[in-house]
Amino acid sequence: MINATSPSWPARIGWTAHLVLRIGLAGYLFIYGWSKVFLAQMGRADLGDALVAYGEMSPMGLLWRMVGYSVPFQFLSGVAEVLAAGMLLWRRTAGVGAAVAAFDMYFVFLLNLSYDVPVKQLSLALAIGATIAAIPYLTRFLRALFTAGPIPRGPLPTIATGRPGKIINVVGAVLAGLSVIASGLLFRQAFPAPTxxxxxxxxxxxxxxxxxxxxxxxxxxxxxxxxxxxxxxxxxxxxxxxxxxxxxxxxxxxxxxxxxxxxxxxxxxxxxxxxxxxxxxxxxxxxxxxxxxxxxxxxxxxxxxxxxxxxxxxxxxxxxxxxxxxxxxx
The missing domain is CATH 2.40.128 (Lipocalin)
Structure with a gap:
């Protein structure tokens, strides 16, 4: 286990790379998540599509209309992605966030494969990235799932210790919360709700x-x-x-x-x-x-x-x- 109080330089470099990966994953998840929360990605059931016959739809068009028809399904799918993004940015929830993000992205990858959505490679890359981000916590997850004994404390991403480390921890927690709020507000301004x-x-x-x-x-x-x-x-x-x-x-x-x-x-x-x-x-x-x-x-x-x-x-x-x-x- 990595010593969170006095990590070695290789450990610090590894956790720094881990942080960069988590920030990148969170950025994509915010974009796709908020687009679903605000019903912008798939839209909503549209009377203008009423004349399109089943056989005339493309596979992607079928998926878009299916998800767009169900407001709760699209909204909750977006919430799952936004939630994963927010947890990825805070080090104390990074492990759970990575696991949720991996589940989200593998499911999206399956849909993209099944319905011929062009971003198959991107969704697979995000799924693999989330899996890599979850690897440091794998032992703890497996013990929680398959053993009845006590679960040891998981690794805590640590880039610096002492006073600099405390400052980074506090700033990181604040920025994680602000990122969730700010990204949602910016997305709503960029994509106003339809009337x-x-x-x-x-x-x-x-x-x-x-x-x-x-x-x-x-x-x-x-x-x-x-x-x-x-x-x-x-x-x-x-x-x-x-x-x-x-x-x-x-x-x-x-x-x-x-x-x-x-x-x-x-x-x-x-x-x-x-x-x-x-x-x-x-x-x-x-x-x-x-x-x-x-x-x-x-x-x-x-x-x-x-x-x-x-x-x-x-x-x-x-x-x-x-x-x-x-x-x-x-």
Whole structure:
């Protein structure tokens, strides 16, 4: 065991490297952790995605929507990473923090492998780094798990002793606490929370269209469905349309005046690799919500009447119930 009261120079150098490793791990964990706590990484269940079919999703898109749908799951996943980061920065909790960080990162690595998320190498590196940070405490962990006898005191990272050591200990504890608070505040400022409640939010199907159908269904470019997000981020919201020939278009919209929105649309990505960015079409739509709940859209060559489509927003309307009720697995 390393003597915490008078460590040798090799031990001091080792604990210094250990501290640098813990700071680096904590930095990444703060970024990914706070992004989940504030629901910024995966977002939230979005009506603008209501028209995306299961087979059209990429593996990463499936994971993002699955995690984004569950606010508690995403939030608690972030809390686990922020908690591990904070414990890594304080030497008295560094061992537990390293163990929690290793568990978090191996789980993230498994998800990245399973759902083809591009940061596989980074998550593996963080998992290995956390494992290395936990090695000095391995004997204590094993005794706690597999023996019934007393657990000896674990190693205490010590870079300096005497008065300098006491100063480092106090400053380290204060900086660890401040890092948790400051990183959270900075992240919230950089990524403000989305606002909810755009009047267009919903999923609609076209019930009246002034355009004539094409001779062949495969060539029919008329709109069949439209979905407008309930979330507004930076003045923009997501939306998508499904054409009569089955093609999907996705994009964003923003308010451009009273009952007027400016929209952009582009084809959904096709194939496993995107070689060129799809062309984006931008135009304005004037909208009117009628007393009967129907929506009229005029602009961009369209003159449509739409009504709410409950089938394609079933996922969003399914409420939580603690009481037993018939399962709906569809």
């Amino acid at each position: 909810e409640g755009h009047p267009l939010a919903g999923v609609y199907r076209v019930v009246d269209d002034t355009a004539k159908p094409a001779a062949r269904l495969v060539d029919d470019q008329r709109w069949q469905q439209a979905a407008f997000s309930q979330w507004v981020v930076g003045g923009k919201s997501r939306w998508s349309i499904r054409l009569a020939n089955g093609d999907l278009r996705t994009g964003s919209f923003r308010d451009a005046g009273p009952n007027l929105i400016k929209v952009d649309l582009k084809p959904a990505q096709r194939g496993p690799v995107r070689t060129t960015e799809p062309a984006t079409t931008t135009f304005e739509l004037r909208w009117e919500l009628r007393p009967d709940g129907r929506l009229r859209l005029v602009g961009g060559g369209q003159d449509l009447t739409l009504e709410s489509d409950p089938e394609f927003r079933f996922l969003f309307d399914r409420d939580f119930s603690w009481d037993p009720r018939p399962p709906v697995n569809r």
